[in-house]
Amino acid sequence: MYLPGFYLVVEHLPTENKSLVAPKDTTFLGLLKPWLGDGLFLSSGDKWSRHRRLLTPAFHFDILKPYVKIFNQSVNIMHAKWKQLSLEGSARLEMFENISLMTLDSLQKCLFGFDSNCQESHSEYISAILELSSLIIKRSQQLFLFVDFLYYRTADGRRFRKACDLVHNFTDAVIRERRRTLSRQSLDEFLKSKTKSKTLDFIDVLLMAKDEHGKELSDEDIRAEADTFMFGGHDTTASALSWILYNLARHPEYQERCRQEVQELLRGREPEEIEWEDLAQLPFLTMCIKESLRLHPPVIDLLRRCTQDIVLPDGRVIPKGNICVISIFGIHHNPSVWPDPEVYDPFRFDPENRQKRSPLSFIPFSAGPRNCIGQTFAMNEMKVALALTLLRFRVLPDDKEPRRKPELILRAEGGLWLRVEPLSGGTQ
Secondary structure, eight states, X not given: OOOOOEEEEOSOOOGGGGGGGOSBOHHHHGGGHHHHTTSTTTOOHHHHHHHHHHHGGGGSHHHHTTXXXXXXXXXXXXXXXXXXXXXXXXXXXXXXXXXXXXXHHHXXXXXXXXXXXXXXXXXXXXXXXXXXXHHHHHHHTOGGGGSHXXXXXXXXXXXXXXXXXXXXXXXXXXXXXXXXXXXHSOHHHHHHHHHHHTOOOHHHHHHHOBOTTSOBOOHHHHHHHHHHHHHHHHHHHHHHHHHHHHHHHHOHHHHHHHHHHHHHHHTTOSSOOOOGGGGGGOHHHHHHHHHHHHHSOSSOEEEEEOSSOEEOTTSOEEOTTOEEEEEHHHHHTOTTTSSSTTSOOGGGGSHHHHTTSOGGGOOBTBOGGGSOTTHHHHHHHHHHHHHHHHHHEEEEEOSSOOOEEESSSEEETTOOEEEEEXXXXXXX
């Protein structure tokens, strides 16, 4: 099998050529297709453009605003478990495992309006999502299993098919049930019922979406977008939050400043809950999140296939058809842009400093037309989770320093372990 050459592009490509590298390479991403279908993450061309237009309203602030209450609820469940484990002092916890369940819990509620109680009891659907992610990583490390004919004759291949079927059947059942509800009610009646619950689920928005010709998304398209959001939204946010807590554990002075900011914001308020309006009132906490996303970006690189020759600023040419590996990690650690790049310094993101850098020097959510459509959703969830965690717990470093482990997202070898210590003033 012939694979075009790979180029590592650390500095951004010339602005006028950015659109020329838009198509994603499918060598690896094709492994995800049986699970994610032709959703935004994998589609291209006219289909991608149409779906991007139709999905954009799902991330309008009117839709995102009620999700903040769901974030609070899911974080509260996670914290109740942490407090139980910490009854006799501090608890040593593996962050990815705990936070992944919390983000999956939030996503299932926001996407489907479904509470699986997955943080406290077993959920077949959530287990299937986690298994699919694990199997994809494992398959990506065995080149001969990229061939479907071989892979689906292995035990892992059969497990992958079974997990895919379970996830697809769940999503299909939700879509069918919502279609039946819509067929029995007028659109106004449906929206009125949703107004009472104060939440319009992601699936609802997709079912009601129509393009300029009045054409709706098919059930298969809706399933692909829902499955894509579940895949893309849980691991990345869990990785980001885990590394944020790690960085604040290692820098207690920044952790305490964030805590004081949250305490001041919520002073005298009962219950202690982060609301939509609070999200813009946490400037230092936001700076700490962004600096951690720079130092430990959840997604470390992007792959794009050149549609024509790309001329770099120094005159060298990347030939048409080649794959560019654009290193987010490399860009975020470029010493000519970020002095002392391994140092965790939230003040890099002070608004005054930000104006001095290229917008393409910080791309944790990618950049350009194919940037992450869910980045506001993710940032909101991270702010809520981090604010409530620091309000209720002191986060302390583990004895062993974690080693970065890049997979689908940036993990830590052997897990990312931290200690959490309940604060007497934090309530739920």
